[in-house]
Amino acid sequence: MNSLSVRVTPEARSDHFLIRASAALEKLKLLCGEEKECSNPSNLLELYTQAILDMTYFEENKLVDEDFPEDSSSQKVKELISFLSEPEILVKENNMHPKHCNLLGDELLECLSWRRGALLYMYCHSLTKRREWLLRKSSLLKKYLLDGISYLLQMLNYRCPIQLNEGVSFQDLDTAKLLSAGIFSDIHLLAMMYSGEMCYWGSKYCADQQPENHEVDTSVSGAGCTTHKEPLDFREVGEKILKKYVSVCEGPLKEQEWNTTNAKQILNFFHHRCN
Numbered sequence: 035m036n037s038l039s040v041r042v043t044p045e046a047r048s049d050h051f052l053i054r055a056s057a058a059l060e061k062l063k064l065l066c067g068e069e070k071e072c073s074n075p076s077n078l079l080e081l082y083t084q085a086i087l088d089m090t091y092f093e094e095n096k097l098v099d100e101d102f103p104e105d106s107s108s109q110k111v112k113e114l115i116s117f118l119s120e121p122e123i124l125v126k127e128n129n130m131h132p133k134h135c136n137l138l139g140d141e142l143l144e145c146l147s148w149r150r151g152a153l154l155y156m157y158c159h160s161l162t163k164r165r166e167w168l169l170r171k172s173s174l175l176k177k178y179l180l181d182g183i184s185y186l187l188q189m190l191n192y193r194c195p196i197q198l199n200e201g202v203s204f205q206d207l208d209t210a211k212l213l214s215a216g217i218f219s220d221i222h223l224l225a226m227m228y229s230g231e232m233c234y235w236g237s238k239y240c241a242d243q244q245p246e247n248h249e250v251d252t253s254v255s256g257a258g259c260t261t262h263k264e265p266l267d268f269r270e271v272g273e274k275i276l277k278k279y280v281s282v283c284e285g286p287l288k289e290q291e292w293n294t295t296n297a298k299q300i301l302n303f304f305h306h307r308c309n
Contacts (some may be wrong), residue, residue, distance in 0.1 A: 044271075055088035079137045083121040086143060090114050093105050094153055102160040104167065117183075118150050140192045147189035148221055154182030155228040176240040179232045180266060186229040187271075189198050190222060208286035215282055223287075226279040227297060233272025234300040237307060240268070246250050269304045 058081045066078065093114060097107060125137050138146075158178050160168060168175065196213040217223060276297045283292035 036202055049092055055085045055092075056071060056087070058082075073273040076137045077104045079121060079124065080142065082124075083138065083142055086117050086120065087149065090117050090149065094149075094156075097258075098156055104164070105276050106156065107160075111153060114153060115150050118146055118153075121146060143260070144192050145187050147192070148225060150257065151185030151225065152228065154178050154185065155232055157183060158232060158235060160237060168239055172240050172242070176236060179236045179240065179268075181238065183229045183232050183236075183266060183271065186225045186232075187275075189225050190216065190229075193218060211286040212282065215278070217282060223279065223282065226275050227268060230272050230276035230279060230297060230300060232276070233268040234303060236268035239271065273301060273304050 061081055071194055093110070097103075097110060121142070128137075160173060176246055181286070193216065195216040196210070212218075214245075280294045280297050280301070283290075283294050283297075
């Protein structure tokens with residue numbers, strides 16, 4: 035776990051996320067110095083992952099504040115995606131040991147996928163406002179969109195929906211409906227809206243691009259139990275996920291006043307594009 039080497043300068047220590055990351059790395063360093071039988075692999079990986087999440091969040095905020103500078107953002111985004119992928123890579127490398135298979139847990143896995151997908155969403159949002167860049171590099175935009183959508187759908191599919199039956203008791207019917215739809219937090223809803231919007235950008239700006247062999251899990255039920263992979267169709271996936279988003283927001287979340295205007299406009303775009 036030594037590929038992420040960050041020097042926290044005195045000036046930067048005032049930032050909450052870097053302070054927290056520095057503390058996690060110091061604790062990790064102490065634990066790594068202990069005898070192996072005293073070190074819990076799950077605790078070590080959790081500390082390492084938290085440090086990565088905090089440090090990359092600090093860097094992401096800088097990129098957003100600067101509106102993703104054209105000359106340096108591509109490389110920076112690539113580096114951040116690489117850092118946020120490291121915990122999963124470490125788990126896969128240790129997959130030969132059964133006790134290491136579930137080291138991260140669904141919550142951290144969701145967070146890592148969300149952060150990568152949300153970063154690519156923000157980056158693509160910035161790119162769609164640059165007409166000259168789009169004319170020259172629409173194929174590159176398509177790659178970013180496919181990767182971003184893949185991460186967001188992956189995030190939505192780590193946990194299975196709660197199956198409602200006689201053996202499950204709920205005091206709040208609306209909450210039960212959300213859990214049965216695989217919606218466990220506001221972030222799940224944002225991931226649905228973000229991926230739907232990215233499908234819209236793909237359909238609008240990359241329609242002339244040749245199909246690529248880019249397969250992802252295109253189910254949007256929140257069920258990682260029934261994973262199936264297929265080539266991603268921007269319109270098909272966008273329609274499916276945004277219809278579910280609107281249904282949830284105007285159903286069990288009706289009193290929460292989630293905005294569905296943009297989702298409905300995109301669905302209308304898909305409808306006319308299909309016809």
